Amino acid sequence: MFQLLSGLGSRVTGRIWRLGFASRFLFATLLNSGMALRRFNLTIREIYFSGFLSLIIILVSGLFVGMVLGLQGYDTLQRYGSSEALGVLVALSLVRELGPVVAALLFASRAGSAITAEIGLMKATEQLSAMEMMAVDPIARVIAPRFWAGVVSMPLLAALFSAMGVFGGYLVGVVLIGVDEGSFWSQMQASVDFKEDIVNGVIKSFVFGIIISWIAVFEGYDSEPTAEGVSSATTRTVVTSSLAILAADFILTALMFRGS
Amino acid sequence: MNRATLDLWVGIFVAIGLGALLFLALKVGNLSSSNVGETYPLKAEFGNIGGLKIRAAVKSAGVVVGRVSDIKLDPEKYVAVVTMQVDKRYAFSRDTIATINTSGLLGEQYIGFEVGGDSDNLKNGDSIKKTQSAVVLEKLISQFMYSKASEDGSGSKK
Numbered sequence: 001m002f003q004l005l006s007g008l009g010s011r012v013t014g015r016i017w018r019l020g021f022a023s024r025f026l027f028a029t030l031l032n033s034g035m036a037l038r039r040f041n042l043t044i045r046e047i048y049f050s051g052f053l054s055l056i057i058i059l060v061s062g063l064f065v066g067m068v069l070g071l072q073g074y075d076t077l078q079r080y081g082s083s084e085a086l087g088v089l090v091a092l093s094l095v096r097e098l099g100p101v102v103a104a105l106l107f108a109s110r111a112g113s114a115i116t117a118e119i120g121l122m123k124a125t126e127q128l129s130a131m132e133m134m135a136v137d138p139i140a141r142v143i144a145p146r147f148w149a150g151v152v153s154m155p156l157l158a159a160l161f162s163a164m165g166v167f168g169g170y171l172v173g174v175v176l177i178g179v180d181e182g183s184f185w186s187q188m189q190a191s192v193d194f195k196e197d198i199v200n201g202v203i204k205s206f207v208f209g210i211i212i213s214w215i216a217v218f219e220g221y222d223s224e225p226t227a228e229g230v231s232s233a234t235t236r237t238v239v240t241s242s243l244a245i246l247a248a249d250f251i252l253t254a255l256m257f258r259g260s
Numbered sequence: 261m262n263r264a265t266l267d268l269w270v271g272i273f274v275a276i277g278l279g280a281l282l283f284l285a286l287k288v289g290n291l292s293s294s295n296v297g298e299t300y301p302l303k304a305e306f307g308n309i310g311g312l313k314i315r316a317a318v319k320s321a322g323v324v325v326g327r328v329s330d331i332k333l334d335p336e337k338y339v340a341v342v343t344m345q346v347d348k349r350y351a352f353s354r355d356t357i358a359t360i361n362t363s364g365l366l367g368e369q370y371i372g373f374e375v376g377g378d379s380d381n382l383k384n385g386d387s388i389k390k391t392q393s394a395v396v397l398e399k400l401i402s403q404f405m406y407s408k409a410s411e412d413g414s415g416s417k418k
Contacts, residue, residue: 041263044270052273091288156277163280166288185287193315194289202281 022218028139029147029217035137036144043145043152050111050146051153055160057110058103062161065098066090066168073169074177086179087188090169095192095201096257099162101249104208107150107157108241112216115146116237119220120230128221143221147213154209155202162201200256207252208245215241299326299345303387304358304371309340310394312360312369318344319361320373325350328371344371353378354386360394369394 036043073089119142122128128138166188173179192198216237223233306312309331318326326346334341346352355376362369382388 041267045266047270047273048266052269055273095284095288153273156274156280159280159284160277163283163288166284188288189290192289194285198281198284198289 018222021222022214025218025221026214029144029214032137032140033144033148035140036148042141043148046145046149047153050107050115050149051157054107054110054153054157057106058157058161059164061102061106062099062164063168063171065102065161066094066165066170067172069093069098069165070169070172070177074173074179083177083179084183084187086169086173087184088191090173091166091188091192092197094162094165094169095197097249097253099165100158100201100205100208101245103158103161104154104205104212104245105242107154107209108212108216108245109238111150111153112212112237112241113234115150115213115216116220116223116234117230119143119146119217120223120225120233123221123223124225124227124230126225143217147217150213150216151206151209154212155205158205158208159202196257200252203256204249204252207248211244211248212241215244298348300348300384301329302326302344302346302352302382303385304342304344304391305334305337305339305387306342306358306360306391306393307339308393308396309342310360310362310369310396312342312371312394316368317370318346318373319370320350320352320375325373342371351381354380354382355390356382356388357390357392358388359392362395 069090070086073086074083077083077085077089119128122138122142128142131138131141170184174181174184219233219237219240223229312328312331314328314331316328317324318328326344328342329345330343332341332343333339352373353376355378357374357376359372359374360369361372376390
């Protein structure tokens with residue numbers, strides 16, 4: 001019994017200790033990001049690896065998600081005789097929720113895991129210590145560019161996901177099923193508000209970008225310098241950032257769409 | 261990969277990302293149409309606003325001329341005070357009637373302006389005197405039911 005309690009306690013304090021370390025780490029990254037912005041080609045390189053190379057998966061899944069929304073939405077809406085509202089349904093669900101959230105989940109598993117594995121391996125092969133020996137701050141040289149690259153890429157990827165999804169919904173709804181094209185677009189434009197829906201979606205994806213990049217670089221930096229440690233750190237990145245995205249999504253949605 | 265190609269690909273990535281945002285803003289959203297330049301506020305008091313919401317449309321002859329910006333309850337008269345932002349390009353006579361209508365049977369509610377014949381126009385911040393409250397469907401049905409029931413009752417007595 002006592003062992004159970006003390007085990008529980010040590011796990012909780014361990015978590016809190018890690019959270020504190022992670023916050024301190026984020027602060028240090030933000031402080032040392034001057035170099036990532038001055039030598040911007042470092043960040044550009046990371047945008048290429050985490051942003052540009054995620055394009056294919058984001059575009060293809062966006063298209064399919066939009067097509068599924070088109071099919072399912074039409075199936076439900078035509079029962080109530082309002083299949084013209086298909087555009088509204090597809091656009092609102094993508095711009096408000098699915099775009100930022102699904103793109104963030106994909107980004108976490110596609111790019112976040114890669115960042116963690118890369119940094120973890122750098123640590124395991126003592127590249128980070130070597131940098132410190134050469135008086136190069138690894139946080140400024142390695143961590144900050146990756147962090148900012150994730151923060152920059154995420155909103156762009158989410159916007160691409162939403163745009164691709166709307167196009168997929170258009171393909172299925174208008175081209176395949178034959179919903180009236182004019183009412184598809186005009187009803188969409190009438191109900192999607194730029195400030196309420198699109199800007200809030202971008203803010204969401206921006207926050208998700210910060211969360212994913214933070215967790216990914218931290219888990220990499222904090223991983224045990226062994227093969228096993230790197231693998232478990234990579235797993236933790238995907239699990240933690242997925243959970244954090246969904247929790248943050250709930251909080252942001254509750255703040256943004258109180259249903260005025 | 262050398263730096264120039266890297267820059268090129270990242271440039272393409274950022275460009276199509278921003279392009280997607282632009283697409284969302286212009287084609288999916290309403291940035292292109294509804295944010296009509298300058299507006300002026302008008303007020304109107306309603307006995308009952310039904311399901312009217314902030315950002316509901318204000319229409320005249322079916323054309324959207326503004327939006328509802330604020331809904332409050334007057335604590336003394338117990339009426340709803342609705343503030344609307346109306347497009348500056350349109351002016352309405354002082355005896356305009358504001359009614360709360362519903363688009364379709366179950367659609368959204370909006371405010372309709374029926375313009376009168378007064379030669380003076382409503383100015384910035386004026387309040388519309390003649391209003392007509394929302395039709396509450398339940399009230400309508402219950403009135404109909406009562407009148408039907410009383411008709412039947414009086415009929416059976418005879």
